[in-house]
Amino acid sequence: MFQISLRALVPSLLAGLLVGSMAAAQSDNKLSKKDRRWLEEEVGAIITAQEIKIFTDIDKDDRKLFKEIFWSRRDPNPASKDNEFEKELERKAKEANKQYKVKGMKGSATDRGKIFCLLGPPSRVEGDAQEATWVYDPNPQLGLPDGLTIQFKANRMVPSEDLEKDLERARTRNITNPTVMYSRDMEGRLLEPRGNFDPNSPANQILAALRETKAASSDVPFETTIAFFRATEGSIYIPILFEVDETPLTWQGDSADLTVFGSVENTDGFTISQFEEPAKVTKTSDGRTLFEVPIQLVPGRYKLYLGVRDNPSATAGTQITDLEVPDYFSGDLVLSSVVVYNEGKEVSEQAGTPGQAFQFGKVKFRPARTFNKQSAIGLFFFVYGPGVDDSGKSNITGQYSFYRGSQKKGQTGVEALPADANQAVGNAEIPLSIPNFDEPGNWRMHITVKDKVLNKTITADVEFVLEGESGTQ
Numbered sequence: 001m002f003q004i005s006l007r008a009l010v011p012s013l014l015a016g017l018l019v020g021s022m023a024a025a026q027s028d029n030k031l032s033k034k035d036r037r038w039l040e041e042e043v044g045a046i047i048t049a050q051e052i053k054i055f056t057d058i059d060k061d062d063r064k065l066f067k068e069i070f071w072s073r074r075d076p077n078p079a080s081k082d083n084e085f086e087k088e089l090e091r092k093a094k095e096a097n098k099q100y101k102v103k104g105m106k107g108s109a110t111d112r113g114k115i116f117c118l119l120g121p122p123s124r125v126e127g128d129a130q131e132a133t134w135v136y137d138p139n140p141q142l143g144l145p146d147g148l149t150i151q152f153k154a155n156r157m158v159p160s161e162d163l164e165k166d167l168e169r170a171r172t173r174n175i176t177n178p179t180v181m182y183s184r185d186m187e188g189r190l191l192e193p194r195g196n197f198d199p200n201s202p203a204n205q206i207l208a209a210l211r212e213t214k215a216a217s218s219d220v221p222f223e224t225t226i227a228f229f230r231a232t233e234g235s236i237y238i239p240i241l242f243e244v245d246e247t248p249l250t251w252q253g254d255s256a257d258l259t260v261f262g263s264v265e266n267t268d269g270f271t272i273s274q275f276e277e278p279a280k281v282t283k284t285s286d287g288r289t290l291f292e293v294p295i296q297l298v299p300g301r302y303k304l305y306l307g308v309r310d311n312p313s314a315t316a317g318t319q320i321t322d323l324e325v326p327d328y329f330s331g332d333l334v335l336s337s338v339v340v341y342n343e344g345k346e347v348s349e350q351a352g353t354p355g356q357a358f359q360f361g362k363v364k365f366r367p368a369r370t371f372n373k374q375s376a377i378g379l380f381f382f383v384y385g386p387g388v389d390d391s392g393k394s395n396i397t398g399q400y401s402f403y404r405g406s407q408k409k410g411q412t413g414v415e416a417l418p419a420d421a422n423q424a425v426g427n428a429e430i431p432l433s434i435p436n437f438d439e440p441g442n443w444r445m446h447i448t449v450k451d452k453v454l455n456k457t458i459t460a461d462v463e464f465v466l467e468g469e470s471g472t473q
Contacts, residue, residue: 031056035063041106043070045114046089048171050298053234054182062190069193072180085174092117102155111157115150118170122150130154143173143270169268178263178274181296185350188232194354202316203261203276203309210305210318211265220317221245222308225367227337227358230328230384230423235296238325239357241367242308244281244289250312254283260291260354262306264323273297277354290366292357299327328384333451336382338462340445342368344378344429370465373437376429377464379445383417383424387453395452396424402436403444410436417449424449432466440468 031039039047039055047055047070055066075083093108096116100107107113115134119142122134131153138147148166151158183191198204210216222244231237242260249256258281264273279291302323309316328334339358343366351359358365360380371377379400386394396419401411417424426449437443447460 030060032060035060038067041109042093044109045117046074046171046174048175049168050235051182057232058184058188058190065190065192066182069180069182069190072193073175073177076176078177085176089117092120100155110155112152112155115157115167118167119144119148141173143170143268145268169270172266172270172272175272178271179276181273183294183296183352184232185352191350191353198276201276202314203259203307204274206307206309206316206318207261207263207274207305210307210320211263211271214320216318216320218317219315220248220308220310222317222319224306224319224321226321226323227339227367228326228328229336229382231296234329235298236325236328237352238295238297240293240295240306241358242279242291242293242306244291244308244317246283246287246289248313248315249289249310251283252312256281256289257311258291259309259311260293260307261309262293262304264295264297265303265305267301272302275354279355291355293354294352294357297325299325299329301325331385333383333385333387333454333456333458335447335449335458335460336384338426338447338460339365339367339380340369340462340464341365341378341380342371342375344380344427369463370467371432372467373432376431377445378429379426379447379462381426381447381460383419383426383449383451383458384422386419386421386424387451387456388421389453392421394419394421394424397450397452398426398428399448399450400428400430401446401448402430403446404439404441409438409443437466440466 035055039052051070055063058066071083071086072078074085076085093113096108096110096113097106100110100113100116102110108117119136123137124135126133126135132151134150134152136142136144136148138145144166150163180193183193185191222242225241225243227239229237240262244258246256249258258279259276260279261276262274263271266272273295275293275295277291277293281289281291283289302325304321304323305318306321307316307318326334328336344363346362347356347359347364348362349356349359349364351361356364358367365378365380383396386396388394396417397414398417399412399414402409412428412430415428417426419425426447443464443466445462445464447462448457449459450457
């Protein structure tokens with residue numbers, strides 16, 4: 001058995017995360033009458049379920065910024081002075097107030113009025129004022145590829161799970177600027193959007209062609225590392241590491257000018273998120289050209305369209321990747337992704353931003369899969385859903401074993417993991433210079449986490465490569 005070396009940064013890292021969690025829980029987020037009226041009446045027809053959760057969860061001082069972001073996401077022409085979508089919604093609301101007004105309620109706030117504001121007038125109406133059926137013919141532009149039938153009884157819509165899915169698809173379809181997102185800092189405060197959306201930028205033109213043709217390009221080869229961590233309001237934080245082959249890049253000294261871009265498509269084939277980030281990268285001693293981008297999604301299945309453009313030469317590489325986002329909100333004892341890294345350090349930059357995606361609190365990690373004998377292998381992960389004893393405390397331990405092929409080469413001692421009632425943090429660095437790591441090649445680390453309150457054990461395996469003295473494997 002060899003001795004593990006726990007990072008001294010873990011206590012401060014966990015404390016920072018706990019402070020952020022407590023601050024979010026204690027923030028004054030009660031809806032004012034004005035905000036509730038905006039949510040239920042002004043945008044009740046078009047706001048998505050996830051946006052409702054964000055709006056009600058954030059600090060009251062962030063709701064003005066939320067509204068600005070909300071309309072920017074639905075502005076079909078950001079270069080114009082007016083938001084044409086907002087103006088059209090106002091027109092529909094006025095019409096709905098005339099046609100569907102009932103005693104004590106504006107017409108636009110009734111079920112029929114909300115459907116009218118979202119989808120416009122139906123293709124045809126069957127029945128009478130008391131029991132009516134609205135029929136919408138197939139219209140992919142509205143998010144109704146198969147059409148839609150909605151029943152009303154006594155002015156109330158007859159709900160169903162399938163109908164709500166169809167309406168949510170239509171609400172999502174109104175988001176024309178998915179690059180404008182509700183990004184939040186570690187304390188849960190809303191961040192100002194980055195940059196302006198340009199549908200005619202080279203990166204967006206490449207993405208549009210990639211989505212249409214499904215033909216990826218290897219002109220600028222790159223690999224990605226994607227991880228998953230629990231965020232807020234039911235969403236999952238997803239840092240994406242781009243590792244770019246430096247050979248085809250246009251280097252000016254030790255730096256290169258890139259654009260890293262991508263989009264996320266849901267199972268309906270609709271783009272729900274998009275990013276385009278300038279990336280000034282530099283050569284490193286280990287020859288790795290890296291850039292990180294964070295996104296947030298709710299659990300589910302998606303398709304990722306990713307690309308890297310070398311701006312001076314106007315060449316680009318692209319990829320299409322299927323993505324399944326796990327659900328870390330079930331209450332079960334589960335592990336997040338495990339970040340395997342060769343460097344972890346305290347930094348002052350804002351976490352969760354482009355270039356800082358693998359930063360948690362004030363600690364930034366540099367993911368890696370290849371190591372040499374003079375380095376240490378680091379790992380970082382969260383444990384979600386720990387048990388709590390009668391005194392309100394969790395009791396989580398971690399142990400790490402190492403294998404070369406099927407042969408076990410050693411294991412660490414059992415270590416208590418810092419924890420609160422919501423999560424635990426695993427973070428360790430093991431020196432590779434010790435005799436146990438006696439062969440270059442492919443290795444496997446087996447992680448064992450035990451919850452002594454729940455009497456449960458969960459495990460994970462990560463693979464890494466140990467180079468020989470001459471850099472061979």
